[in-house]
Amino acid sequence: MSKAGIPKGTRDFGPVEMGRRNYIFDQIKEVFRLHGFSQIETPAMERTDVLLGKYGEEGDRLIFKIMPRGRKLNQLKTELEKDQTAEVAANKTAEEALRYDLTVPFARFVVQHQNDISFPFKRYQIQPVWRADKPQKGRYREFYQCDVDCIGSDSLLNEIELINIMQEVYERLNLPDVTIKLNNRKILAGIAEAIGEKDNMMEITIALDKLDKMPVEKVNEELKNRGISEEAIEKLQPIMNLSGSNEQKMDTIADVLADSEIGQKGVEEMTFMLGQADAMGYKNIDFEVTLARGLNYYTGAIFEVTHPDFPSSITGGGRYDDLTGVFGAKEKLSGVGISFGADRIYDLMLQKELFPESVENVTDILFVNFGDNEAAQVLKWMKQLREAGIKTELYPDTAKMKKQMKFANDKNVRFVGMVGEDELNKQEITLKNMKTGEQESLTVEAICEKLGK
Template identity: 50%
Template sequence: MPQKPSIPKGTRDFSPAEVTKRNYIINTIKKHFELFGFQPIETPSFENSETLLGKYGEEGDRLIFKILNSGDFISKVDDVTYSSKNSASLAPKISDKALRYDLTVPFARYVVMHQNEIEFPFKRYQIQPVWRADRPQKGRFREFYQCDADVVGANALLQEVEFIQLYDAVFTDLGLNGTTIKINNRKILSGIAEVIGARHLLVDFTVALDKLDKIGVEQVKTEMLERGISEQAITRAAPLFSMSGTASEQLDQLKDLLTGSEVGMQGVAELQEIISTVEDVGLASAHLQLDVTLARGLNYYTGAIFEVAAPEGVAMGSIGGGGRYDDLTGIFGLKDVSGVGISFGLDRIYLVLEELGLFPDDLDIALDVLCLNFGQKERIAALKLVSSLRKFGLRVDLYPTDTKVQKQFKYADKRGVPYVILLGEKELAEGNFVAKNMKTGNQASYALDNPSQFVQKMT
């Protein structure tokens, strides 16, 4: 007996209705990417391991899917390495490629390889799947799409302001009013690590801090201790865990905390400029909020960082995030190329729109008209009519066989088709066709040689 098929954990099949809804989100995001002047690129689904490893921190490296070398890969492993059963030493010998973890590092590689073809500043967008060996849970999958926009070659803080506006425009268009765009600056976190005496443990500090909203203050403190950050340093950082008030008031508190840290004060100044400019230009529906505990655990961020939270009342993690990375291309040999970018979490946005009932009702309609099939003689005329209606931009199909009319009507009803066309022997002899409104039951006749009258009726 054949084994029942299955799919890997953290992956999904998508029905036609689900794909239609996903495309609705993608097309909305893509529209605004292009309105803001971004150009599309695509990169391979897998990269050389050396391109990806070491770019996302220790935790990120563990989540990268590695691809086994083709052929008899194990024969090339020496006995000592093989018998050691050490995955860290074995992996490079049996795998030199990996599925991409995100779109940002491949983009940096793309910029370096195509630097002589690119006009800087270069604004690109990319909508492709990525893979992470994460533990599957609600809103988190092992295969998922990212929708990224980045600018490289310009270090003006105007870019950060533009990305905040882009988030606002997309989520407003999707009907997600009331999203919160959280902002912080990695220079502030670097400054805090410096003033508390944990400068050498910046990565450990930010990785632990990034979990604050998930595990709470006490567990974050425990993790910091486990990562080697002293109790005295954690006590010095304590004001960070409970900072409150307006953005201006929090920035004033940060100035006091960061006295003596040049990089920290620079981060405060950058945030002041960004927040002030956004307040001047205004946002349509989103709220900009300073969150001094926002860390985003990826190592390559160097300046402003963003994270977008769904409207209040929706239990969902971040639906977008990003930040500035002033020297990401430097890891591939191209120095001093600043960059900043954001990403939209397609799958989580889908779940939020579904929960709030924000998908347009007409998305479920995949076919505007179904032409019934009455037999060989009528079929030729029906095909000609179908072709004519498609030229008007209508989504039209002809039922493939001349089975019972009742069965064809039932098919149209299950597909949710608004109109059904009847073109039988009688209609053919009279030179017309009958269009039936499946919702009201009303029907009318139209001339076969002038289907535009029917099209006008529909629109």
Template identity: 45%
Template sequence: MSKSKPTLPRGTRDFGPEVSAKRSYIIDQIKHNFIKYGFSQLETPAMENLSVLTGKYGDEGDQLLYKILNSGNYLNKTTAEDYQNGSKHLTQKIAEKGLRYDLTVPFARFVVMNQHEIAFPFKRFQIQPVWRADRPQKGRYREFYQCDADIVGTKGIWNEVELALLFGDVFNDLNLEDYIIKINHREILFMLAEYVGLKGKEVPFCAEIDKLDKIGEERVLENIQSIGGNQSKLEEVMALLSQTDKDQLLAKVESIGPDNSGVTEVKEFFQSLDQFSDRNIKIELDLSLARGLSYYTGMIYEVKPTSVKMGSICGGGRYDNLTGVFGLDGISGIGISFGLDRIYDVMEELNLFPDAITQRLDVLIVHFSETNLNHGQKLVMDLRSAGIKADLYPTSDKIKKQFNYADKIQTPYTLIVGDNEMESGDYMLKNMSSGEQKPMKLDEIIQLLKG
């Protein structure tokens, strides 16, 4: 029997030690800030019942759900008629579960199932992988992580403000300065649609606005004109979409819709944010931001890098009926999501990862004999007890092989144990970069390595 060469499923990846360390570094900074802001961690199963997942992401989303075949003889309850009725019908007979498509729907299910045990407002964060049967391409995978934080059961504008501050704190901890948080409001977009004569056609209007950075202003204007609307007012609104001065923008949109709830909330948002001007949050009002309007009902966020050519690295917004699909109406919420893979790519391009995070060890103990190896076992545990990342070469191989191993794993120091060192208690510590080495007592080595 011939042995087959191992492969990975398309759209999935292995992460080696260096990449895993860098990804963990990003996750740790995000998680630290989630906890600092009072979010509780939540984990949900990798698989959900298809009845939970189906119908929540539209027809396209349903097609991208990974279905799990029922265990056992999953065909024994099917008939010839089931096959004739097509794959959609047959799937209902042979698959009852699927891999989660995102973290939001499982969160909604959790809230509904535990509504009498959790306290509202409920703040949760979740960092877990999701799966989509999408066509793999650059930057798009079939398995990827989402890092979400949501607040449900409250409508206070402070939620919008603190999530903007949370973005800023995470990027500050990652030393990522080249970013901009863009915000907009669904009610402002819908007001502008009505202003240009497209009341009732708000969604197609916003869908075209969302294409501005892809196809340009001229094409977008043509597409909107084909929907209808007032020509001169359309040109007036298109001019607004390229402006970034929030005070001028707010004054203009307030003159168009003085009683618009979106204008009121955005003004309150920036007024609250003004008291944190010392934190240097990089944020702007962008009226061309029109993402997620099938589910967002209020404020919308999008974060983009400013010195690297890439799409959004974070997003989010306010939604008013997250749990309504499961029968629990009236639960307003707001959520944000960090794009781990894209943040990684930005930080890699800007060389922002600290060198220390990929360093596996502080010191490796090398030795000349079995007796020296046995002595090293106590040494390595003493070093570890002192908080030093230490390891002991596990066999009494030739010393050259042990040093070659130290070079390969890029350990900065080796601690050499021989018979003389065992007798004197002075161990030779070698700097693997400079080659310099000198005898030191164990407590001196610990003090040096702890720096």
């Protein structure tokens, strides 16, 4: 006999969790749609050659590959016998693998369908991804990503649109205390140039990215270890200790970058974005020159959203220059996108008790079952109630009242409906509010009026 259990690092979602998750996804999707983004979905499995080599060596290892079948399985046997690691043999023969993120499948989608797409292409995609990471608290082997990108336009208005999206999503989710952090990769490049370490932009960026996790001294040490000169590190200090309003910080940076062409371009872009955000009345925008994010394919704006009550970022993204080159796209397609961390938002909202009660209310009215006669009438009334948008069900068995009421309680229904002989005669329903305990006798029409959508 099989034992009931699920693979390590995966989760079941029951009714209550699903109610909450759907609430988050519905709010996010609605904001995406209001901005003219449209949804796509790609298969869970991609061709192994599409995924391998896109996420570094570590990524390649963490991609779930599909076991070959039939003749291919025998080929795996042959490969395993050769003088190579088992991993190489497996990667050679596995034809399919589970997607590791939504970015590579999106790039593949754009190239494959480029002749049918009108650019700029604004898409969102909300699907699970799989990573064979060691599971730990908050890290799963299956989790949802929630990506929104505009590809095929260099305009900074796309960046502004994403700021609006972040703002509106977190307003809707009742999380107005978020901070939207902004930076620009061109500013980072300018800094490297200005301190005389032009070729070490990546090294400096990676170190700067750690400033929120370790003290300045440690980061300086790391910079030194990464081969940055003492003189350059010295020049970097005002930037590492930048403070004041966004304007004040921009002024300091603009001075430092006066002689760097790319740096000036970055300052110009950032100034435009901060100005637009200001014009929209947003007060929670933070220019953070230390923001770099791990991914090294960003080329312009960089975004990150944080919340004071949560240890890690809950949204992030940026602009990239050439998403599709790796699949041989006709021309370079620049784009900009962000990704909402649904699991983290879930944890944060749960912790702050921000889910509306209605999210967990599956049923509006549960009717007690008093027998076949009463049930026949109730079934007809239920149809009327559903037509008014009221979620309703009849307890299927003629169990004891106590059992039926316990069920109603456990299921967290809003009202219990009772139709016995009296009610049949009066053609009314006794409606009990499960929260207040109040009872009243109403016609089905009155209930439609009272509770209908």
